[in-house]
Amino acid sequence: MPLFTPPTVSPPIKPLGIFASLKAVRQNALNIIPEIAYTQPIVTGETGIRRWHMVQGPEGLKQIFLDNVENYPKSEVVLRMLRPAVGDSLFTSEGKQWRWQRSAIAPVFTARNVNTLAPIMTETARRTTTRLKASSGPTELVREMLSATFDVICEVALSGRDHFDSKAYSAAITQYFMTIGRTSLLDFLETPAWIPRPAELFGANSVKTMHNMVAKAIAARQNQPQKNDSTIADDLLDYMLKAEDQETGRRMNQKDLLHNLQFFIVAGHETTAIALAWALYLCANDQTIQTQAREEARSVLGGRDAGIEDIKQAPLIEQILLESMRLYPPVGFLARKARGPDRLYDRDVKKGDTVLLNLYGLHRHQDLWDHPAAFYPAHFAPEAVKKRHRFQYVPFGGGPRICVGANFAMMQAQIILMTLLSKFRFWPTKAAAPAPVMQMTIRPEPGITLEIEDLSNPATKLAQ
Numbered sequence: 001m002p003l004f005t006p007p008t009v010s011p012p013i014k015p016l017g018i019f020a021s022l023k024a025v026r027q028n029a030l031n032i033i034p035e036i037a038y039t040q041p042i043v044t045g046e047t048g049i050r051r052w053h054m055v056q057g058p059e060g061l062k063q064i065f066l067d068n069v070e071n072y073p074k075s076e077v078v079l080r081m082l083r084p085a086v087g088d089s090l091f092t093s094e095g096k097q098w099r100w101q102r103s104a105i106a107p108v109f110t111a112r113n114v115n116t117l118a119p120i121m122t123e124t125a126r127r128t129t130t131r132l133k134a135s136s137g138p139t140e141l142v143r144e145m146l147s148a149t150f151d152v153i154c155e156v157a158l159s160g161r162d163h164f165d166s167k168a169y170s171a172a173i174t175q176y177f178m179t180i181g182r183t184s185l186l187d188f189l190e191t192p193a194w195i196p197r198p199a200e201l202f203g204a205n206s207v208k209t210m211h212n213m214v215a216k217a218i219a220a221r222q223n224q225p226q227k228n229d230s231t232i233a234d235d236l237l238d239y240m241l242k243a244e245d246q247e248t249g250r251r252m253n254q255k256d257l258l259h260n261l262q263f264f265i266v267a268g269h270e271t272t273a274i275a276l277a278w279a280l281y282l283c284a285n286d287q288t289i290q291t292q293a294r295e296e297a298r299s300v301l302g303g304r305d306a307g308i309e310d311i312k313q314a315p316l317i318e319q320i321l322l323e324s325m326r327l328y329p330p331v332g333f334l335a336r337k338a339r340g341p342d343r344l345y346d347r348d349v350k351k352g353d354t355v356l357l358n359l360y361g362l363h364r365h366q367d368l369w370d371h372p373a374a375f376y377p378a379h380f381a382p383e384a385v386k387k388r389h390r391f392q393y394v395p396f397g398g399g400p401r402i403c404v405g406a407n408f409a410m411m412q413a414q415i416i417l418m419t420l421l422s423k424f425r426f427w428p429t430k431a432a433a434p435a436p437v438m439q440m441t442i443r444p445e446p447g448i449t450l451e452i453e454d455l456s457n458p459a460t461k462l463a464q
């Protein structure tokens with residue numbers, strides 16, 4: 001059987017100049033990856049007065065993420081896009097402010113805590129099943145997956161949607177991505193932060209809407225009487241309220257709580273939903289793999305919805321998700337700025353150089369993968385993983401700043417995918433193939449539309 005090769009971008013032959021880069025970044029950041037980045041570990045260029053290096057080799061990424069991490073703080077360009085919404089929270093802070101927050105928040109996401117949240121994820125998978133059973137005809141799945149993962153994050157972050165108008169909140173996120181989340185000419189030229197960007201003015205309302213809802217939810221919890229019932233599991237907000245710096249005993253103030261929860265809600269649901277939607281698209285286009293995954297899921301579940309114990313027995317489901325994030329890493333690029341000189345491969349890095357961590361290019365690098373452009377979950381078979389450089393696959397980043405929610409994201413994605421594949425068969429439609437477009441995350445444009453066959457209802461069987 002030929003492997004399925006899903007859509008990608010057409011790379012420019014040479015690195016782009018400043019205005020072409022700018023136009024490309026605003027439309028789709030993936031368009032700035034030149035062709036040679038898929039065969040070389042590092043590409044160096046100049047945009048205006050700025051020197052940059054695009055790194056997509058595992059050794060170079062290890063140096064930046066881990067060995068010489070102090071030399072590569074996050075780039076101001078990216079921080080500037082995020083700070084209006086999430087202030088100096090874990091993701092956006094550096095130095096002392098980062099260290100104490102990491103030490104307070106990392107324990108919140110230990111496997112033990114995350115495991116207690118699994119029943120909520122199972123319940124969400126059940127609700128998603130019900131919604132999909134009620135849908136008829138071609139269905140757009142990014143929206144469906146966003147709704148599912150938003151459900152999970154609201155339940156685990158705030159015990160429900162009581163303080164949330166989910167439609168208004170989702171609209172605010174989209175507006176935020178389209179305004180403040182877009183790189184502006186001023187950012188590229190690195191003009192001082194106090195010069196107002198037009199996008200910030202347009203996006204200010206979206207920030208207000210999101211903050212008001214999260215702040216209300218926090219206040220409602222703080223005003224609640226202490227719960228005496230020990231059978232009610234803590235949620236993420238409970239854990240955050242109790243979190244403290246192990247060294248100093250410092251706790252989160254209102255602003256820390258607001259900004260970190262705001263980040264969890266946006267980052268935690270958008271990234272996972274996209275990974276799930278791409279996974280369903282890939283399965284729809286490779287019916288052999290989809291059938292194998294369904295058989296695996298059904299042999300474990302019978303007719304049940306998936307839970308924490310089940311996902312451990314479903315390696316193919318996990319491999320499909322990992323492969324989906326290889327081809328479409330939800331975070332396609334990271335940006336750092338060199339604090340001082342260094343050497344990456346054969347290049348001299350100078351103080352002030354911009355360093356782009358090209359996860360999209362790394363994951364499709366032609367020298368590193370058996371089938372760089374094809375859907376091939378066996379890339380993640382245990383023997384293949386063992387042979388690989390640890391930094392060849394980094395959808396969650398690496399080193400001390402690795403994603404704190406990786407366990408949580410994988411668990412919810414596995415529970416949802418396993419449940420859905422056991423109950424439905426997904427088929428491609430004649431809708432235009434989705435194109436990977438990166439603004440802040442790599443989203444499929446114009447969405448992922450699939451036919452859904454409900455396996456418990458013969459009336460939905462499709463003639464293919």
Ligand code: HEM
Pocket residue numbers: 074090091092102263264265267268269271272275329330331334335394395396397398400401402403404405406408409
């Ligand atoms: C498929 C889902 C996800 C992907 C692909 C993803 C990806 C990433 C990446 C690449 C980083 C590193 C950024 C850098 O080094 O500049 C990161 C950091 C982070 N992620 Fe995730 N993430 C996901 C889900 C989540 C979830 C569910 C949460 C929380 C609920 C979360 C919270 C965070 C936080 C707080 C950081 C910053 C950690 C630090 O700097 O110490 N992420 N994520």
